[in-house]
Amino acid sequence: MLHDPNHLYIFDTTLRDGEQVPGCQLTTPEKVEIAKDLELLGVDIIEAGFPVSSPGDFQSVVELSKAVDDVIICALTRANKNDIDVAADALKYAKRPRIHTGIGSSDMHIQYKFNSTREEILERAVAAVKHAKSYVEDVEFYAEDAGRADLAYLARMVEAVIGAGATVVNIPDTNGYCLPDQYGAKIKYLKEHVKNIDQAIISAHCHNDLGLATANSVAAVQNGARQVECTINGIGERAGNTSLEEVAMIMQVHASQFPGLTSNINSKMFTHISRKVSAMMRMPVQPNKAIVGKNAFAHSSGIHQDGFLKHRENYEIIRPEDVGLVEADIILTARSGRHALKHHLERLGYQLDKGNLAVIYEKFLIMADAKKDINDEDLHTLLK
Secondary structure, eight states: OOOOTTBOEEEEOTTTTGGGSTTOOOOHHHHHHHHHHHHHHTOSEEEEEOGGGOHHHHHHHHHHHHHOSSSEEEEEOOSSHHHHHHHHHHTTTOSSEEEEEEEEOSHHHHHHTSOOOHHHHHHHHHHHHHHHHTTOSEEEEEEETGGGSOHHHHHHHHHHHHHTTOSEEEEEETTSOOOHHHHHHHHHHHHHHOTTGGGSEEEEEEBOTTSOHHHHHHHHHHTTOOEEEEBGGGOOSTTOBOBHHHHHHHHHHTGGGSTTOBOOOOGGGHHHHHHHHHHHTTOOOOTTOTTTSTTTTEEOSHHHHHHHHHOGGGTOSSOGGGGTOSOOEEOOOTTOOHHHHHHHHHHTTOOOOHHHHHHHHHHHHHHHHHHSSOOHHHHHHHHO
């Protein structure tokens, strides 16, 4: 499988890792609806499920394979023959199938999860990739808990699975443990020490246990990773996964730091797809969430509002319309200044001279102290 070194492949796992949040399970038709939106959004790969885990997951992979045309459909497995057989069966209708298999790479996992040895795990990894390769051309291998793995051993594992036919190698920070410079250095080490590394794409799969998933994923890209595994709204097990919309907008805002690197993401869909995933999964987005939170473009401090109204770039590095939001919000609170009040009154058709504005502003502050949130109806009342 030839890959473009100047393309950042966006691997969306909203429907697999994201769906592991307790109480957020989706039906197959709901998954299909989200998958079609993800295809429009421009993701390259959709991880559709873990087929062996349940009949529902198996069915979802089957139906998603039928529903999308241009996106790679990926099915997750453990490094065993039965998992891989079941995944291959679930992927039979996929136009572009991928099997994602793997095993633990840290001594912690090797000893306490698999009760095994490094050599035995290496053999199991290679055997799993070869078996998956007998079904599909595109095989991704995940070295679970790579964030805590010994570097030299991790490099041996990566080299062995690429030798066995892996087209993508996923270096997961499974527990959200790494600092960005550590994770970036891990990717750089693999790029420099694995002699067949140019035959595969390195993928970043980061968790947010310390709030560093996005930062770690970006550090990985800066050091040569060319696939990022992420979810809409950053949902996922425990504290969540890397947020797709954050990575995409970092690449857009800091394009000069990633010369020549492109993705197919249409950022204008972010607000729509964020709200859809939130509603379907009954999982509210925190108001101060970057990019898609309801306060992400809301300005309530008087100093900020004044600067924003004079020149929006004073306080905005992203235009709301770039992420599909109609406009930024100037929120009226007791901390708002005259400039913000005047902006809203003019929007409602009231033109006031300086003297009248000063009188109304004093009354507005009393109302705002008592009411917290001021809406258009309150402003009409104030003017009466």
